[in-house]
Each structure stands twice: as structure tokens, then as C-alpha cells.
Amino acid sequence: MQAVPAASPAPQSSAIHFSDVTTGSGLHMTMTSGATPSTQILEVKGGGLGLLDADQDGDLDLFIPNGATLVDPEHGPGARLFENLGGMRFRDVTAQSGIAHRRWSFGSAVADFDNDGLDDIYISCFGPDVLLRGRGSMRFEDVTASSGLGRDTDWSTSAAFGDLDGDGDLDLYVTNYLEFDPTHPPGPSFVKGVTVMSGPRGMRAQRDRLHENLGNGQFADRSSESGVAALSTGYGLNCAILDFTGDGAADIFVANDSSPNFLWRAEGNMRFTDQGKSMGVATNLDGLEQAAMGVAISDIDGNARPDIYISVFSNDSNTLQLNRDGRTFADRTAQFGAGADSRTLCGWAAQFADLDHDADEDIIVFNGHVYPQATMAAMDSEYREPALLLRRDGARFHKAQGGDALAVPHCDRSAVWGDLDGDGDLDAVVAELNGPLRLLRNDHDSANDWLMVGLNDSRAESKNRHGLGSMIELEQAGVTQRRWLYGGGPFQSNAVAEAHFGVSPGTPCKVIVRWPDGTVQETTGVAAGSRVVIQRSDSLPSMSE
Numbered sequence: 265m266q267a268v269p270a271a272s273p274a275p276q277s278s279a280i281h282f283s284d285v286t287t288g289s290g291l292h293m294t295m296t297s298g299a300t301p302s303t304q305i306l307e308v309k310g311g312g313l314g315l316l317d318a319d320q321d322g323d324l325d326l327f328i329p330n331g332a333t334l335v336d337p338e339h340g341p342g343a344r345l346f347e348n349l350g351g352m353r354f355r356d357v358t359a360q361s362g363i364a365h366r367r368w369s370f371g372s373a374v375a376d377f378d379n380d381g382l383d384d385i386y387i388s389c390f391g392p393d394v395l396l397r398g399r400g401s402m403r404f405e406d407v408t409a410s411s412g413l414g415r416d417t418d419w420s421t422s423a424a425f426g427d428l429d430g431d432g433d434l435d436l437y438v439t440n441y442l443e444f445d446p447t448h449p450p451g452p453s454f455v456k457g458v459t460v461m462s463g464p465r466g467m468r469a470q471r472d473r474l475h476e477n478l479g480n481g482q483f484a485d486r487s488s489e490s491g492v493a494a495l496s497t498g499y500g501l502n503c504a505i506l507d508f509t510g511d512g513a514a515d516i517f518v519a520n521d522s523s524p525n526f527l528w529r530a531e532g533n534m535r536f537t538d539q540g541k542s543m544g545v546a547t548n549l550d551g552l553e554q555a556a557m558g559v560a561i562s563d564i565d566g567n568a569r570p571d572i573y574i575s576v577f578s579n580d581s582n583t584l585q586l587n588r589d590g591r592t593f594a595d596r597t598a599q600f601g602a603g604a605d606s607r608t609l610c611g612w613a614a615q616f617a618d619l620d621h622d623a624d625e626d627i628i629v630f631n632g633h634v635y636p637q638a639t640m641a642a643m644d645s646e647y648r649e650p651a652l653l654l655r656r657d658g659a660r661f662h663k664a665q666g667g668d669a670l671a672v673p674h675c676d677r678s679a680v681w682g683d684l685d686g687d688g689d690l691d692a693v694v695a696e697l698n699g700p701l702r703l704l705r706n707d708h709d710s711a712n713d714w715l716m717v718g719l720n721d722s723r724a725e726s727k728n729r730h731g732l733g734s735m736i737e738l739e740q741a742g743v744t745q746r747r748w749l750y751g752g753g754p755f756q757s758n759a760v761a762e763a764h765f766g767v768s769p770g771t772p773c774k775v776i777v778r779w780p781d782g783t784v785q786e787t788t789g790v791a792a793g794s795r796v797v798i799q800r801s802d803s804l805p806s807m808s809e
Contacts, residue, residue: 310677
């Protein structure tokens with residue numbers, strides 16, 4: 265176990281407050297996704313973000329795949345890579361990174377697919393996707409052709425890495441959206457008497473893809489054999505890979521736009537069946553299909569099973585699905601107060617995070633409408649919308665204020681979360697549709713009331729260095745918290761493979777890691793206010809519940 269000393273003590277504060285510190289940060293970039301105002305559905309999804317340690321210095325750098333325009337979808341302004349210099353300062357290192365990607369892009373998935381100790385990036389595109397292999401020192405190599413990927417010409421939105429066949433290495437799931445021809449775009453539609461762009465309903469959905477990692481730097485398309493190509497009814501926008509059923513095998517949740525969500529349950533030998541309807545996550549409590557976008561994972565009811573929070577389109581409420589027993593989910597949105605405040609908002613990136621370090625996770629969602637014509641008078645929703653912060657208080661969530669940085673309306677899409685300044689709380693980078701990136705600093709100012717836990721499986725036989733698919737439990741003074749390291753992210757972006765906890769200062773913690781292969785590893789006496797990396801042991805027995 266490796267530990268990093270805590271920051272200097274500071275006065276304690278339990279309020280949640282964020283400051284926009286973009287100015288002077290060096291993180292200056294305006295996202296591109298078509299034109300403003302948007303006229304076609306291809307323009308409105310925005311672009312994802314990727315947090316990764318591209319230079320192996322222990323902090324999180326930022327990758328932005330970026331987009332293009334309807335006039336020339338293949339040649340946008342290009343992807344960008346920013347190095348984290350510490351102290352909320354970044355430097356654009358794209359020119360020396362070897363990244364020359366300019367295709368219209370949406371999602372970014374991060375993982376060490378070849379287990380060489382360096383983070384790699386998969387880019388979901390309108391057209392052939394791209395795989396960038398990390399070479400160290402902020403440099404990347406395009407290995408799409410040699411990896412066997414990039415042969416599809418679909419519109420992919422998000423992607424996630426995870427061990428889908430149980431062989432230890434990281435396979436790849438890609439969500440696809442719909443068929444769209446920029447040279448022959450569809451005509452307009454009408455919503456509430458207002459002329460708007462068309463889609464997705466009425467347009468042809470595209471099947472998702474599943475690629476097996478062959479362990480030699482190559483992937484093989486297993487979409488048909490796995491069963492995921494059997495369904496073409498989902499307009500895929502986001503996904504999460506982790507064990508939802510508790511049987512030790514990785515499953516796949518897919519958030520679909522205006523169509524039932526998928527929950528691909530692992531059946532063994534890389535075969536999956538969609539159990540979204542039978543398990544209760546295909547629709548909401550009323551049996552209605554939702555326009556699902558953001559996905560967040562947490563253990564809300566303390567039963568050691570991953571629950572799902574889904575952000576959706578306006579005039580509907582975001583949905584909290586509790587995982588009751590690994591076989592069924594229950595919509596408990598109203599019970600926990602997690603939905604009503606979202607009805608006038610169009611939700612995208614969603615995240616569970618303990619923002620006030622009180623040992624439970626709050627919810628934050630970034631919002632923005634797709635129709636430039638949206639107003640409260642015309643559509644009961646504005647085009648530019650503030651973020652939604654729901655603070656956990658016992659058995660319910662309550663709408664909270666987080667400062668002007670969250671209250672100012674934007675047309676947001678993606679966001680990624682991590683401790684970007686090394687002070688132990690979670691900060692955010694937010695991507696607005698055709699707008700500048702924003703760097704939001706969490707101003708929580710209490711010292712030693714946090715713990716960050718990463719994993720490192722460096723055994724010779726290991727193929728999953730960061731332990732994607734693991735559950736991390738923290739026990740302190742009779743309170744147990746749980747986090748999952750999973751493939752996927754808030755929206756078209758990645759969740760960082762590091763667990764963050766709010767804890768009591770001065771009281772040692774016990775950390776329990778349940779590795780993807782069932783091995784359980786305990787580490788006691790972990791100091792609050794520190795960053796730890798749990799090293800996988802060679803000699804631990806496998807334990808089952």
C-alpha cells in the first residue's frame with residue numbers, strides 16, 4: 265500500500281460550494297458540435313471528456329475528443345490533450361502528443377486495454393471509431409487499424425471497457441445511436457406546436473457493438489455471437505459495465521434515448537440476454553420509456569448492490585432504480601425525493617459523489633435543452649439550464665445550492681469528476697454544447713475528512729491493472745460505504761478508476777476490496793486524509809458470499 269500525506273489542515277465546512285476557476289487555469293477551449301443554433305439531431309449531443317493519468321505523475325490529465333460540423337464531419341478543429349500541472353492549472357500538450365484526430369467525435373472511454381501500465385483512449389465517433397494507445401510522457405499512437413477496430417461506420421455515442429468474458433482482460437462495449445446522412449438531413453418535426461428538429465423517434469436505430477479483447481493488442485467483433493446485435497430498438501447514449509446481478513460476472517446497462525433501456529445479463533462464454541424489462545430497468549415505474557442519457561452508480565439503500573440513477577429529457581423526472589436482490593430493480597425515485605426537481609430540466613451528465621464529506625453520496629446533474637426554441641412558455645423548459653444538486657440527508661435527497669458556478673444557466677452536456685487539485689475533494693470539468701470548457705473547484709475546506717482509494721494489480725498474470733469491476737468498501741466507526749470501479753461514465757465520458765469517500769478525521773479506516781475474480785482483500789489502519797493504492801496480493805483466497 266502506498267500513501268500520500270494529507271494536505272494542511274483547514275477550517276471545517278459542511279456546505280457544498282463550487283467556484284468557476286477556468287480563468288487563469290490554462291484550460292481554454294470551445295467545444296465544437298455542429299453550429300449554433302442546432303438544426304439537426306447530430307449537432308445536439310455535444311462531446312465527451314476523458315480523465316486519465318497520461319504522464320504517470322499521479323494526477324489527472326484531460327482529453328477532449330471534440331466534434332465537427334455538418335458541412336465537413338471528417339475535419340473538425342481536432343481533439344485536445346491538456347496536462348495537469350497542479351493547483352488547478354493545465355497546459356495544452358496536443359501538439360507533442362501525437363494525437364491528430366479530427367473526426368466528429370462524441371464519447372471517450374479510458375482504460376489500460378493492453379495492460380502495459382499506460383492509460384489508453386477509445387473515441388466514439390460519427391463514422392469509424394478510433395483507439396489511441398498510451399505511449400507514456402503524454403504521447404499516444406493511433407492503433408485503430410492494427411487492433412481490428414474502426415471498421416464500423418455507425419454513429420457511436422459512448423463506450424465502456426470491462427471484462428465481459430471472465431478471462432481477466434478488458435473487452436469493449438460500444439453504444440450506437442441512429443442512421444443519419446448529413447447530406448440528406450430529415451425535415452423538421454413539431455413539439456407542442458413548435459417547429460423543431462426531427463428525431464430520434466421515426467429514425468432507424470443502430471445496433472450496439474461488443475468487441476472481445478484477444479490479449480495480443482487486437483479485438484474481435486463478437487456482437488452477433490454475444491447476442492447484443494439481436495436488438496436494434498435502442499437509441500444508445502450511455503452505458504455502464506459492472507456486476508449488477510451479484511453472480512460474479514460483468515453485466516452491461518445501456519441508457520437508451522426514447523426507447524427501453526437494456527440490461528445485458530451475462531450468461532457465460534461472452535453471451536448476454538437483455539433482461540431490462542424483466543428486471544425493471546427498461547422503463548420507469550409507470551412503464552414508460554424515457555429519453556435516458558446520464559448514468560450514475562451508487563449503493564443508496566446499503567444492500568451492497570449497485571443502484572442506478574438515470575437523467576432524462578425534460579417534462580419527465582430523472583429516475584432512481586434500486587437494485588433489490590440482483591434479480592429485480594424498483595423505481596424508488598419518489599420515495600427518495602430524487603425526481604421532482606428535474607422535471608423542468610433536460611438532464612445529461614449525472615454523478616453520485618460525497619461532495620460535503622458527510623459519508624453519503626449526493627447527486628449532481630448538468631442540464632441543457634436540445635431545442636434552441638425551448639422556453640418555459642413554449643415547452644415548460646428553458647434552453648439554458650442550471651445544474652441540479654441534490655444533497656443526501658438521511659433517507660431522502662433535497663435540492664441544494666452550490667454557488668453561482670452551478671446556478672448560472674448553460675447548455676451543458678458532459679462532465680467528469682476527480683480530485684484535480686490534490687486537496688481530497690472532487691472537482692469537475694464541464695463541457696457545454698458549442699461553448700467553452702469550465703473548470704469547477706469544490707471549495708470543501710475541511711482537512712483529513714476524506715480518503716481516495718485506487719487499485720493496482722501488477723501481478724505477472726494480471727490483465728486488469730486498475731481492477732475495473734471491483735467493489736471497494738470502507739468501514740469506519742460502524743459505518744460502511746461502498747463504491748464501484750466500473751466501465752462507463754456520467755455521459756459520453758469515463759468514470760475515474762479511483763474511489764472517493766468522505767470520512768471522520770482522526771479515526772482509522774478499514775478498506776475491503778472485492779476484486780472482479782471474487783478475491784477479497786482487507787487493509788486496516790488506513791489513515792483518513794490520505795491517498796492509498798491497494799496492491800493486489802498473490803496469495804489471497806477467493807471468497808464468495
